[in-house]
Amino acid sequence: LVERMRPFTSTIFAEITALATRTGAINLGQGFPDTDGPDVILDTATAAIRGGLNQYPPGPGMPVLREAVAQHQKRFYGLDVDPDTEVLVTAGATEAIVATIMALCEPGDEVVTFDPVYDCYAASIALAGAVKRTVTLRWPDFALDETRLRAAFGWRTRVVLVNTPQNPTGKVFDRAELELIARLAREHDAVVVTDEVYEHQVFDDGVHVPIATLPGMAERTVTISSAGKTFSVTGWKVGWLHGTAELVAAARAVKQFLTFVSAGPFQPAVATGLGLGDDFYAALAGGLQAKRDLLVEGLRAAGFAVSVPRGTYFAIADAAPLGFADGVELCQRLPELVGVAAVPVSVFYSDPTAAPSLVRFAFCKRDEVLHDAVERLSRLSA
Ligand code: PMP
Ligand code: GLN
Numbered sequence: 001l002v003e004r005m006r007p008f009t010s011t012i013f014a015e016i017t018a019l020a021t022r023t024g025a026i027n028l029g030q031g032f033p034d035t036d037g038p039d040v041i042l043d044t045a046t047a048a049i050r051g052g053l054n055q056y057p058p059g060p061g062m063p064v065l066r067e068a069v070a071q072h073q074k075r076f077y078g079l080d081v082d083p084d085t086e087v088l089v090t091a092g093a094t095e096a097i098v099a100t101i102m103a104l105c106e107p108g109d110e111v112v113t114f115d116p117v118y119d120c121y122a123a124s125i126a127l128a129g130a131v132k133r134t135v136t137l138r139w140p141d142f143a144l145d146e147t148r149l150r151a152a153f154g155w156r157t158r159v160v161l162v163n164t165p166q167n168p169t170g171k172v173f174d175r176a177e178l179e180l181i182a183r184l185a186r187e188h189d190a191v192v193v194t195d196e197v198y199e200h201q202v203f204d205d206g207v208h209v210p211i212a213t214l215p216g217m218a219e220r221t222v223t224i225s226s227a228g229k230t231f232s233v234t235g236w237k238v239g240w241l242h243g244t245a246e247l248v249a250a251a252r253a254v255k256q257f258l259t260f261v262s263a264g265p266f267q268p269a270v271a272t273g274l275g276l277g278d279d280f281y282a283a284l285a286g287g288l289q290a291k292r293d294l295l296v297e298g299l300r301a302a303g304f305a306v307s308v309p310r311g312t313y314f315a316i317a318d319a320a321p322l323g324f325a326d327g328v329e330l331c332q333r334l335p336e337l338v339g340v341a342a343v344p345v346s347v348f349y350s351d352p353t354a355a356p357s358l359v360r361f362a363f364c365k366r367d368e369v370l371h372d373a374v375e376r377l378s379r380l381s382a
Pocket of ligand 2: 011013014030
């Protein structure tokens with residue numbers, strides 16, 4: 001294995017899921033729902049398979065899905081997207097991220113990201129031979145500090161890689177923070193790559209602001225999302241990106257040699273999902289918010305300190321009040337201690353000492369599973 005990929009031989013999600021399976025623990029580690037998405041979406045996929053849509057779809061993605069992505073961006077955000085030249089269907093958001101970073105960064109170029117960061121970002125940057133410059137967001141509010149952000153930019157900055165709502169913190173970047181990022185990106189002539197896979201999982205009175213909607217940003221932003229989270233079909237691996245025709249063509253040049261095209265029969269099904277009514281989207285956010293409340297309350301009752309997430313389906317808890325100083329060690333022992341699996345947050349930071357005792361729990365699970373999990377966790381302090 002080449003040196004630059006050696007830090008990435010296994011992912012924390014695979015490790016924790018293997019541990020949960022081995023021990024029979026409730027898996028609140030890897031983020032995936034334990035129920036399927038709406039029947040109409042599943043039925044469209046089945047019909048597509050039975051209807052013979054089983055050969056290579058077009059390179060940029062099936063027109064029906066590109067059209068649906070463009071309409072979705074117009075409907076929710078007022079963005080004008082040309083489905084023919086400004087959308088690319090990818091194998092999940094993961095491929096969209098890798099393809100975009102590889103398409104935009106020469107070796108040695110710098111990518112500004114925000115710690116704690118989703119794991120595939122660092123690997124994508126390493127694959128491209130680029131250099132990661134991180135801005136550290138700290139527990140409990142993960143606020144963005146302007147001085148630290150400015151310090152991360154330099155003459156080699158090529159890309160700013162944003163994730164809002166953010167995994168693992170549950171932070172929803174507010175307009176002022178995004179405007180600051182946008183201003184610095186413009187000043188340094190950098191492209192913003194924004195991962196918005198949790199765009200419909202925002203709680204309370206929060207709003208998701210796509211950075212492409214800010215003045216002057218549509219022309220320098222690649223927006224990425226995915227069907228996995230919105231439609232509870234994480235195994236389908238259908239994602240997409242949109243941006244200017246030039247940026248999309250660049251990502252497409254790389255994508256065609258990563259996977260060539262993405263799974264055909266799922267594309268019309270995801271298009272159906274994107275066209276679902278507002279009630280679907282409201283129920284998604286409302287249902288998850290209730291699950292968030294259930295988990296946050298349960299974690300607090302169990303003795304954790306909790307940072308209430310404003311989006312995503314993850315909550316970060318501090319285990320220090322329970323006497324656990326090391327989150328990695330706790331997550332290795334948690335299945336055997338109480339039969340619950342979670343992910344240590346320190347693995348998402350370049351500096352693991354930034355968050356030694358933080359642990360991430362996923363709440364995209366059935367209520368009875370969450371009740372069972374918090375009941376088990378309450379035994380930690382017994
Ligand atoms: N970005 C973030 C922030 C994620 O949490 C995930 C995992 N669900 C992905 C990207 C990957 O999405 P996909 O499964 O569509 O590749
Ligand atoms: N995005 C999911 C998470 O953060 C996991 C995806 C994966 O296993 N790579 O838990």
